[in-house]
Amino acid sequence: MSGRLRSALIIGGQGIRARKLRTFLSMISLFLGVLGVVAAQAGQVIAQRALVSEMEMTQGKDGTQQVYLPSHESASQIAMDTVKGRADVVALMGTNAIIGEPNLRPLNEGGMPIDSGGGGGMSGAYVTCDAYGNCTDQNPNADMPTGQAIELRVVALTGDVRQFRSLRPQSGQWLDFDSAPQLAPRLVLNKEAAKAFGRYQVPAEMRFAGATAHSTPRFVGVIDDGIGAPQAYVRSDELLNWMPADALSDPRFSQIEVLAAPTATDFVDILRKKFAAIGGDQRLEDQLYVNVINAAEQIPEQIALMRWVFLGVSILVLLIGAAGILNVGLATVGERIEEFALRRAVGTPRLLLAGIVLAETLLTGLLTAGAAIGAGIVGLAAASRLFGDQQPMLKGVAFPWEAGVAGVAAGLIAGVLGGLVPAARAARIPIATVMRA
Amino acid sequence: MTQPLIRITGLTKTLKGQGEPRAILEGVDLTLHSGESIAVLGRSGSGKSTLLSLLGLFDRADGGQYLLGEQDITRVPERKAAALRSAQFGFVFQRFFLLKHLTAAQNVAMALVNGQGWLPRRKRKARAMAALDQMGIAHLAKHKPPRLSGGEQQRVAIARALVREPRILLADEPTGALDTDTGNIVVEALRSATDRGCGLILVTHDHDHAAKMQRVLHLDHGVLGPAGVHQ
Numbered sequence: 001m002s003g004r005l006r007s008a009l010i011i012g013g014q015g016i017r018a019r020k021l022r023t024f025l026s027m028i029s030l031f032l033g034v035l036g037v038v039a040a041q042a043g044q045v046i047a048q049r050a051l052v053s054e055m056e057m058t059q060g061k062d063g064t065q066q067v068y069l070p071s072h073e074s075a076s077q078i079a080m081d082t083v084k085g086r087a088d089v090v091a092l093m094g095t096n097a098i099i100g101e102p103n104l105r106p107l108n109e110g111g112m113p114i115d116s117g118g119g120g121g122m123s124g125a126y127v128t129c130d131a132y133g134n135c136t137d138q139n140p141n142a143d144m145p146t147g148q149a150i151e152l153r154v155v156a157l158t159g160d161v162r163q164f165r166s167l168r169p170q171s172g173q174w175l176d177f178d179s180a181p182q183l184a185p186r187l188v189l190n191k192e193a194a195k196a197f198g199r200y201q202v203p204a205e206m207r208f209a210g211a212t213a214h215s216t217p218r219f220v221g222v223i224d225d226g227i228g229a230p231q232a233y234v235r236s237d238e239l240l241n242w243m244p245a246d247a248l249s250d251p252r253f254s255q256i257e258v259l260a261a262p263t264a265t266d267f268v269d270i271l272r273k274k275f276a277a278i279g280g281d282q283r284l285e286d287q288l289y290v291n292v293i294n295a296a297e298q299i300p301e302q303i304a305l306m307r308w309v310f311l312g313v314s315i316l317v318l319l320i321g322a323a324g325i326l327n328v329g330l331a332t333v334g335e336r337i338e339e340f341a342l343r344r345a346v347g348t349p350r351l352l353l354a355g356i357v358l359a360e361t362l363l364t365g366l367l368t369a370g371a372a373i374g375a376g377i378v379g380l381a382a383a384s385r386l387f388g389d390q391q392p393m394l395k396g397v398a399f400p401w402e403a404g405v406a407g408v409a410a411g412l413i414a415g416v417l418g419g420l421v422p423a424a425r426a427a428r429i430p431i432a433t434v435m436r437a
Numbered sequence: 438m439t440q441p442l443i444r445i446t447g448l449t450k451t452l453k454g455q456g457e458p459r460a461i462l463e464g465v466d467l468t469l470h471s472g473e474s475i476a477v478l479g480r481s482g483s484g485k486s487t488l489l490s491l492l493g494l495f496d497r498a499d500g501g502q503y504l505l506g507e508q509d510i511t512r513v514p515e516r517k518a519a520a521l522r523s524a525q526f527g528f529v530f531q532r533f534f535l536l537k538h539l540t541a542a543q544n545v546a547m548a549l550v551n552g553q554g555w556l557p558r559r560k561r562k563a564r565a566m567a568a569l570d571q572m573g574i575a576h577l578a579k580h581k582p583p584r585l586s587g588g589e590q591q592r593v594a595i596a597r598a599l600v601r602e603p604r605i606l607l608a609d610e611p612t613g614a615l616d617t618d619t620g621n622i623v624v625e626a627l628r629s630a631t632d633r634g635c636g637l638i639l640v641t642h643d644h645d646h647a648a649k650m651q652r653v654l655h656l657d658h659g660v661l662g663p664a665g666v667h668q
Contacts, residue, residue: 003555010550018538342534343551345495346597347523349516352552431495 004352011343012359019332026328027368030321030414034372037318037410040310042376042403047303049400050393052295056166058226062295063262064164068255070275070287075256076248078274080236083158088261090159093236093248096209099217100149100202107200111151113229114196148202152193152230156239156248164259165225167233170194172221175235185238186220193230194222209253211243262292318410321368325361325418333357333422337429344431354423358416361423365415366408373399373407441504442605442636443469443492448501450487450659461487463659464501469605474628474637476647478664479656485640486609488656492638493526493607494518523553527598527606527635529627531613533590535582535597541589542578545569545597568596572626588619595626599635606630606637612646624649 016023069075079091098106108114160177206217248254275284340353377399388395450462461484479485490496503511535544545565549556569575572592612620624646631637647653655664
């Protein structure tokens, strides 16, 4: 550090210590301004993180390639063959299942959320209509009486999907893909399915359309996947003990999705070629839908708008804070005319005098920023503790470093804005003031 | 006689205010040698303080020449003037201009924290204590100005002026706010600086104090003239 900078900091520090009350008063309005900037930045970062986190849970992590396969009886087999032995690609083959007492129509027909009613009548999931609007119910359970059975979506996984989707464990454990497959399929339920089975503790027989036999599932854990309907995850090899692979390709119930790492560049071509080989005139390869998850593109405009509104208000309050520093700074320079003239008399250059005043306002700005950041950290921790249960966005949230940086920058900017004019005045004080005093 | 510290010739200064320009100094000549003490007497408004402002590089003359040693500093730029004030000059004023929030030692040390070179804190403190000791008030080092008498405050101010070991000491009515006895102590403290080779110019109204200097000059209507030589 140069001698001049050290001198400015030492004298600036002495000035602040000598005028503690005045410094404190000038800090108050600035504190509110910096706190506004910190809160706006923290709110924006937290909201964005929550949104990205939600997206990573329901769709996939940023950059993940999401491929939906066309409906075809061979689709599940193609998917499994293509991803076999690869750690960077996972196939998700979803189909509907009913778990409950045998020969009963489920309480939530079609796999609807458990509290949304349903049961009886024509269920939307199984209704098909022709071009004339004539609809028929193809529900396989249509003739059965409604009873204690839950219909849910079962997603068969060829590998650990958590590398692509941030599923949040709630209780129990996740599927173990390293051990040998077991005969009784192990299921991890999502929260809605867990709620359903918590409410209706039905005897567990699991039946699928097209299955060769009914199996007895074992629930090993619960996760939050952000989906509002009952859903369960199972190892595909454990499920296929009980049903042929093409049952997972039933166009009425099934949907096959493949998630791949950004580095897996070849597999889409492989899939296309395989579908082209079986598709013939249908041109199945053209029905492959590929989507690359891009978090930045999907952040709603409202968040960006909210950010600008908050930032605008914060800048206004910050300017008021800077005006407070300016006001106090000008008054202080007026009071210290003799001191500054004396300092010039003992050889202090004009530039250093300006530096002393700027050092004082910058130190004040930094102190204020520190206080505002501290208040932000404490406030966020308190909000997380008090409202974390009602607002998942606040649960266990950490103070974002971006907000700290914004706070320090705001404090420094206000310090410079508020200190420039007093600094210029201090530098212009004539030394002869001390002679005429 | 030794090499002159200061030699000014034909120095003029005119105040240009709202009314007619008023000549304050009209062709002042002055030479100050190392270890020499000069008293400048004159009525109020005669231009004594203006002369000191020009000598201390607080202001610029309108005409004439100012030599510091062999260096012509008549038109010296402000940045260079600040460096010269720091290295060559010490100033004592009628009002002491001590900073109330600093102790006596810190007030003395403030002249060492002026951006002209850097001294570590320990060295600054040692030099401030030595200067206070020279003034016989080292025991007051931790006292703040409001707890010091006028004479003590002025001696702190003199210590501040001497802490950088200047070659020239300029004092503007340093006893104006003091009683006679305390004034004598202060003048003696200033005069003692000349024993170490420092040149002293004392502006005063007090003829007794002036009589203690080696030379006494009179400033009258902007013209500086000799008033006698004190042996």
